[in-house]
Amino acid sequence: MKSIAIKILDQRVTTLPEYATPGSAGLDLRACIDAPLTLEPGQTQFIPTGIAMHIGDPNYAAMILPRSGLGHKHGIVLGNLVGLIDSDYQGPLMVSMWNRGDAPFVIEPMERIAQMVIVPVMQPRFHIVESFESESERGTGGFGSTGTN
Ligand SMILES: O=c1ccn([C@H]2C[C@H](O)[C@@H](COP(=O)(O)OP(=O)(O)OP(=O)(O)O)O2)c(=O)[nH]1
Numbered sequence: 232m233k234s235i236a237i238k239i240l241d242q243r244v245t246t247l248p249e250y251a252t253p254g255s256a257g258l259d260l261r262a263c264i265d266a267p268l269t270l271e272p273g274q275t276q277f278i279p280t281g282i283a284m285h286i287g288d289p290n291y292a293a294m295i296l297p298r299s300g301l302g303h304k305h306g307i308v309l310g311n312l313v314g315l316i317d318s319d320y321q322g323p324l325m326v327s328m329w330n331r332g333d334a335p336f337v338i339e340p341m342e343r344i345a346q347m348v349i350v351p352v353m354q355p356r357f358h359i360v361e362s363f364e365s366e367s368e369r370g371t372g373g374f375g376s377t378g379t380n
């Protein structure tokens with residue numbers, strides 16, 4: 232199993248990110264803030280997680296995704312919709328929190344605010360062609376070309 236280097240930047244962080252269940256895809260990220268923080272409707276705010284992570288292998292990246300419950304019930308999602316963490320990033324892991332709902336939402340210190348998924352990444356080479364080797368069933372059809380039901 233791969234091991235990824237984590238730096239603890241804030242002494243309030245006492246545990247490493249962990250998978251809640253053996254089958255979890257996401258690691259919960261926590262709000263490393265001093266005091267409860269109110270996110271007004273429409274407001275976006277960077278929230279520190281108190282950790283830095285160096286994936287260090289270009290074959291992997293991390294994606295930060297909203298927690299379903301926060302997004303669905305409270306409209307608390309990500310200001311960048313999805314956060315992408317490059318394998319060479321060594322800075323503090325930040326979560327952009329966006330209140331797209333219509334009520335203020337209070338983020339409590341060390342509350343779980345988002346989740347992070349480590350994903351494989353391919354960095355292919357590219358080459359230019361005049362036409363593709365074979366025509367696929369889809370061809371150039373897109374944007375609903377397969378129908379609506
Ligand atoms: O939700 C996020 C998204 C990004 N990052 C960090 C890690 C990532 O590797 C770096 C750059 O992110 P990205 O490439 O998405 O942003 P950019 O606007 O393209 O900035 P840059 O010019 O630094 O690449 O910022 C976070 O901490 N949280």
Ligand SMILES: [Mg+2]
Pocket residue numbers: none
């Ligand atoms: Mg970038």
